[in-house]
Amino acid sequence: MFGPDLRFKPKLTVLNPAQIEQIHQATLEVLERTGVEVAHARALELLHGGGARVDGKRVRLPSWMVERAIRQAPHRVVLGDRSGERKVFLEGDKSWFGPSLDCIDYLDPLTDERRRFVSDDCRITATVADALPNFSWVMTIGMADDVPADIADRVIARQVFQTTVKPLVFCCKDANSVRDIYEMALLIAGSESRFRGAPTIVHYSEPISPLLYYDPAVEKILFCAEYGIPLINFPAPQGGSTAPATFAGEIVQASAESLSGLVLAQLARPGAPFIYGAFATVMDMRTTVFSYGAAEMSLMVAAMSQMAQHYQLPFFGTAGATDAKFPDAQAGAEVAFSCLASALVGANLVHDAGSWLDHGSLASPAFMVLVNEIISMVNQFMGGVPVNGETLALEMIDRVGPGGHFLNEDHTLRHFRDVWYSNVFDRTIYTAWLAEDGRRFEQRLRDHTAELMQHRPAPLPDATLAELEKMARHWK
Amino acid sequence: MSDTLVQISNAVIEGRVKDAPGLTHNALQAGLTAKDILDKGLMPGMDVVGAEFKKGKKFVPEVLLSARTMQASLDILKPLLAEAGAKMTGKVVVGTVKGDLHDIGKNLVGMMLEGSGFEVVDLGKDVAPEKFVDAVKKEKPNIVAMSALLTTTMRSMGHTVTALKEAGLRDAVKIMIGGAPVTADFAAQIGADAYAPNAPAAAELAKKFVSA
Ligand code: B12
Numbered sequence: 018m019f020g021p022d023l024r025f026k027p028k029l030t031v032l033n034p035a036q037i038e039q040i041h042q043a044t045l046e047v048l049e050r051t052g053v054e055v056a057h058a059r060a061l062e063l064l065h066g067g068g069a070r071v072d073g074k075r076v077r078l079p080s081w082m083v084e085r086a087i088r089q090a091p092h093r094v095v096l097g098d099r100s101g102e103r104k105v106f107l108e109g110d111k112s113w114f115g116p117s118l119d120c121i122d123y124l125d126p127l128t129d130e131r132r133r134f135v136s137d138d139c140r141i142t143a144t145v146a147d148a149l150p151n152f153s154w155v156m157t158i159g160m161a162d163d164v165p166a167d168i169a170d171r172v173i174a175r176q177v178f179q180t181t182v183k184p185l186v187f188c189c190k191d192a193n194s195v196r197d198i199y200e201m202a203l204l205i206a207g208s209e210s211r212f213r214g215a216p217t218i219v220h221y222s223e224p225i226s227p228l229l230y231y232d233p234a235v236e237k238i239l240f241c242a243e244y245g246i247p248l249i250n251f252p253a254p255q256g257g258s259t260a261p262a263t264f265a266g267e268i269v270q271a272s273a274e275s276l277s278g279l280v281l282a283q284l285a286r287p288g289a290p291f292i293y294g295a296f297a298t299v300m301d302m303r304t305t306v307f308s309y310g311a312a313e314m315s316l317m318v319a320a321m322s323q324m325a326q327h328y329q330l331p332f333f334g335t336a337g338a339t340d341a342k343f344p345d346a347q348a349g350a351e352v353a354f355s356c357l358a359s360a361l362v363g364a365n366l367v368h369d370a371g372s373w374l375d376h377g378s379l380a381s382p383a384f385m386v387l388v389n390e391i392i393s394m395v396n397q398f399m400g401g402v403p404v405n406g407e408t409l410a411l412e413m414i415d416r417v418g419p420g421g422h423f424l425n426e427d428h429t430l431r432h433f434r435d436v437w438y439s440n441v442f443d444r445t446i447y448t449a450w451l452a453e454d455g456r457r458f459e460q461r462l463r464d465h466t467a468e469l470m471q472h473r474p475a476p477l478p479d480a481t482l483a484e485l486e487k488m489a490r491h492w493k
Numbered sequence: 494m495s496d497t498l499v500q501i502s503n504a505v506i507e508g509r510v511k512d513a514p515g516l517t518h519n520a521l522q523a524g525l526t527a528k529d530i531l532d533k534g535l536m537p538g539m540d541v542v543g544a545e546f547k548k549g550k551k552f553v554p555e556v557l558l559s560a561r562t563m564q565a566s567l568d569i570l571k572p573l574l575a576e577a578g579a580k581m582t583g584k585v586v587v588g589t590v591k592g593d594l595h596d597i598g599k600n601l602v603g604m605m606l607e608g609s610g611f612e613v614v615d616l617g618k619d620v621a622p623e624k625f626v627d628a629v630k631k632e633k634p635n636i637v638a639m640s641a642l643l644t645t646t647m648r649s650m651g652h653t654v655t656a657l658k659e660a661g662l663r664d665a666v667k668i669m670i671g672g673a674p675v676t677a678d679f680a681a682q683i684g685a686d687a688y689a690p691n692a693p694a695a696a697e698l699a700k701k702f703v704s705a
Contacts, residue, residue, distance in 0.1 A: 121644055121674045133644070166645035190645075231594060257554065258597055302552035305601060305691050378673055 025401050026110070029361035031319045037327050040269055040320075045080040047273040052077035053228045057235040060281055067284040076277075083276055086283040090291045092329040094247050096154060097215020099182035099205060099475075104215075105153050107292065107331035110363020112399075114337065114356070114392050115154040116146055116372035116385060118188050118221075123159060124374065126383035126466045129343070134159030134380060139173045141470060142372065143180035145382045148472035151370075151392035152385075154184040154219075158372045159380045168492045174198045175485055178205055180474050186219040186249070186368065192236035195220055197492055199246060204484055205477065219247040219292065219366070221333070224274045226254035238278055242285035249292040249333045249366075250278030255307050258300040264313065268320050271295030279330075292366060293325050294333035301340075309338040309369065309376045310351035318355075319362040326363065334359050337370030337388045338377070344384040344462060348374065352388050356395045383466045390441050397437040408432075441465050497523055498534040501566065505538025506545075508558030513565035527573035531610060535563045536582075539609055546693050553601070556693070560608025567610070581612050583635040583703040586628045586666075588616035590649040595642035598672060598692070602638060605692040606699055611636075622649065622656035629662050635703050638695065639685075641672040650675075651683035658684075667702040671695060 032040070054074045055061055061071055070077040093108035105113050123134040142158040157173040164172045170189035177185055178201055187198060198218065206212040222237040224230050241248040252274040254260035260267040275293050282289045298307060298314035308314060318334050325332030336355035341347035352371070359367045371388030372380045402408075413428050423429050441461050443450065456464070477485075497520040504512045520530050542559040545551040551559075567581075574581060585606050589599045596618040603613045614632050616624055625637060637657070641647040650670050657663045668685040680688040686702070689695040 160644055162644050166648065169645060225594060255597070300553070300597075302554060303549050305553060305598070 026363075027361055027399060027401055028110075028363070029319065029358065030323060031316060031362065032323050037323060040265065040272070040324060041327065043265075043269045044272045044276065045083055047228075047269055048078040048083055048277060049080055050077070051228065051273075053224070053230060053274070053277045055230045055235060057230070057232045060230075060235045060239065063284045064281060067280070069280075078277065078280055082280055086276070086280040087328050087330065089283045089287050090279060090330060091288060092331075094219075094290045094292060094331045095215060096184040096219065096247070097206075097217050098184060099217065099477075101206065101211050101215050105184055105366070107365045110326060110365075112334075112360045112364055112367055113153040114367045114370040115152050115183075115186060116142070116156050116158050117338065117369040117377075117380075118156040118158060118160075118186075118372075120159040120372065120380035121162075121378045122375075122380070124343070124379055124381035124384070126381055126386075126463055126470075131379065133162040135163040136161035136169075136172050136176060137163075138380070139176040140180055142380055142382060142385065143177045144472055144474060145385050145466070145469050147181035147183060147474040148469045149385060149389040151389045151396065152183065154186060154366070155181050156186050156368060156372070157188075168489075170194045171197050171201075171489070171492050175201060175489065178202070179477055179482070179485070182475055184217050184219065186221055186366070188221045188223075189237075191233040192240040193493065195237050195240050195246070197488065199244060200488060201485060204488070205481060213245060216245070216247055216290070219249060221249040221251055222278070224250065224252045224278060226252045226259040226274060227270055228274060228277075230277075235281070238281055239285050242282040242289035245286075245290065247290040247292060248278075248282060249294060250275050250282070251294050251296060251333055253296040253307070254298075256297070256299040256313070257302060260297070262299075264317055264320070267297050268317055268324070271297045271317075272321065272324055291330065292333045293321075293328065293330040294335075295321060296335050297321065298335075306340065306376050308340055309335075309373050310340040310347070310355070312354065315355045315358040318364060319358055322359070322362045322364040325365070332365045334364030334367040335369050336364070336367050337392070338373035339384075340376045342375045342379065344374070344381060344387045345459075348384060349387065349391065353391050353394070356388070356392055357398070360395045360399050382470060383462050386441070386466045386469060387462055390439055393437060393439070495520075495523070495525065497525065498530070501530060501534030502538035502541070505535055505559050505562050505566075506541050508555060508562050510558065510562045510565050513562045514569060517566040517569045521569075521573075526579075527570040527577060528579040530566065530570060531574070531581075535566055536610060539563055542608075543693050543697065556608065557604055560604055563608055563610070582610035583699065584612045584614065584632060585636040585638050585699060586614045586616060586625065586632055586634040587638040587640070588620035588625060588628075589618035589640045589642075590646050590653065591619060591621045592649060593641050593643055593646040594618050595640070595672070598642065599638075599640035601692040602640065602671065602695045605696040606638070609696040609700055611696075611699060622653040625653045626656050626660045626662065629657065629666060630660070634666060636667045636669060636699055638699075639668070639670045641670070641675060644674045647672070647674055647679065650679075650685065654684045669695065669698055669702075 065071040095103045096105040098104045123138045146152045146155045161169045202218045256262045256267045260270045297317040336359035339348040339351040371385035587603045669687045670685045677688040689698045
């Protein structure tokens with residue numbers, strides 16, 4: 018694992034070191050001067066005790082508190098799969114793609130029919146996420162509209178636990194729901210110590226931009242810190258509406274929002290695993306839509322990812338979503354752009370890949386398959402250009418000489434598989450394509466998706482399933 | 494149409510907030526009534542702005558700037574309108590329903606309604622059905638506008654309609670709803686009067702309600 022790897026990983030930066038420093042100082046200034054609003058009594062007590070200037074609900078954080086919290090938090094977080102194997106390493110500039118959550122509607126991949134997302138759709142999307150190799154972890158993808166609203170968050174979390182072995186990043190309504198989901202995770206892990214060895218869940222909580230905390234969000238932060246559940250504190254600012262329209266201003270506000278949660282978490286329990294980030298995008302001023310496919314979103318995600326690397330905090334990124342209503346050309350373009358940017362800058366836990374069509378409202382297994390394919394392409398690119406004696410191939414170049422060819426060379430046999438081949442992108446010769454079946458891209462995507470939907474994930478033991486069923490009966 | 498009114502319309506269209514008070518005073522001095530200025534100067538200006546937005550020519554901040562221009566004039570006209578017993582376009586109670594904290598859409602709807610000459614009473618977010626009922630009793634609005642962004646909270650819109658019915662107030666108001674998961678079918682299903690997909694459409698709908 019630590020052997021020499023002389024490969025150069027392609028790298029993108031959007032901020033230079035001086036800009037990083039300026040953004041950092043500006044972020045500290047916002048927290049010290051403007052602060053955040055928190056109403057939660059215990060949190061106010063903790064913050065006050067920790068050195069914050071508390072004035073009613075307004076909490077101003079002196080810079081030393083913020084910088085101390087940054088140093089206190091773990092610089093890496095490792096997630097495990099159902100078997101307890103440590104799988105997802107959130108460290109340095111490693112990127113791990115995963116899907117998204119809480120879609121309102123479901124787009125049937127075979128018929129293109131759009132309707133409400135129900136709990137059984139969650140089984141299908143989790144099945145496809147389990148099958149797709151480039152999703153290293155999962156989210157709940159949709160919100161179940163067919164079960165009582167009060168327990169919908171746990172119904173879908175359970176569905177995902179039963180359907181995939183991959184780590185789960187989840188959002189839910191309050192600390193009570195976090196507890197229920199944590200208990201399911203403990204049950205599946207087998208014991209608390211096994212869970213600690215490789216946490217299988219990450220909770221995603223949200224401050225409200227600009228600079229505001231509602232009690233349930235605060236309670237979730239405190240609960241996660243206390244139980245060692247890795248926590249993402251993830252505001253969703255939109256430039257021009259709930260944040261400045263300038264990219265730097267939005268990044269500073271977003272960073273202040275995320276870091277204020279870090280301070281609280283570290284006060285609740287020093288060393289609590291924390292993942293920094295923000296869903297920073299723009300409001301589309303022609304439609305009022307919160308854009309999920311904007312180039313500016315990728316730019317701000319890249320900048321914040323660099324801030325995370327500067328802080329040595331794991332980062333929760335955003336890529337692979339689209340404002341398009343179908344997995345079409347627009348979707349492909351927006352996804353390819355955002356995924357490549359995220360990988361190049363080295364965003365760690367990159368969410369939204371392939372499950373947010375139509376700006377966060379629509380899920381489709383076919384879209385997931387398309388995005389998985391695009392991530393394969395990105396990963397291929399990220400492999401860089403290995404340079405060594407074997408790859409430089411000077412002997413062979415000399416031997417084959419001018420006018421020869423390489424088709425029969427052993428070297429070719431050894432390396433032609435270094436090239437990536439797609440399951441859905443087509444390169445056949447036109448006449449052969451016509452003669453075969455003449456399937457256009459949409460049809461190939463549909464067919465391939467239908468195959469993947471037949472995937473059968475490893476089931477949980479019967480005893481565990483029975484226990485989950487019992488737990489469900491007590492959900493409030 | 495008088496020159497002054499055209500100038501007022503143009504100020505609204507171009508979003509010249511600073512010019513609005515002066516132009517309004519000029520119009521009043523020239524003998525125009527507050528009602529004339531509203532109906533024949535400000536409103537036609539906002540209509541143009543709305544149409545430009547629809548065509549994708551004006552963007553939200555520009556529309557809001559026009560709305561602010563109209564407000565600057567209305568600040569002067571409101572007391573005069575009240576004196577003359579003339580009515581503003583109408584009154585709307587807006588709020589994001591119970592359990593829901595998404596308020597940007599609701600805020601935009603409120604601002605666009607104000608920009609169309611409505612008086613807006615904003616109940617904020619996480620507003621329970623009883624609060625809507627109380628506000629209707631107290632404010633006597635023409636319209637109740639509810640926003641929900643979650644499939645889990647949109648049911649509260651239905652509860653509010655029921656609560657208004659039970660309080661005997663349903664027929665006193667028009668009810669419009671909106672937000673990401675909301676549809677026209679859903680509006681019909683819960684007995685609301687209409688749905689609109691975005692803020693400018695909400696303003697248009699509101700104008701239709703009061704002119705009907
Ligand atoms: C920003 C945002 C947030 C912010 C809200 C901040 C704020 N101050 O409002 C924060 C981060 C706090 C948040 C929290 C949550 N959110 Co949220 N959020 C969004 C997001 C990305 C954008 C919403 C927005 O502001 N759009 C811009 C505004 C201008 O547009 P709009 O609200 O749609 O309003 C326009 C129209 O709808 C219409 N309109 C609106 N109201 C009305 C009313 C009337 C009368 C009329 C006529 C028209 C009308 O006109 C408006 C202007 O043109 C949406 C995604 C989406 N597709 O909507 C998710 C989304 C709505 N959120 C969602 C969820 C699930 C949540 C959370 C539960 C957790 C989570 N997953 O993020 C919490 C819930 C908190 C709570 N109890 O309410 C889901 C809903 C899924 C579902 N099935 O219900 C969405 C769809 C995203 C997703 N897939 O996860 N969220």
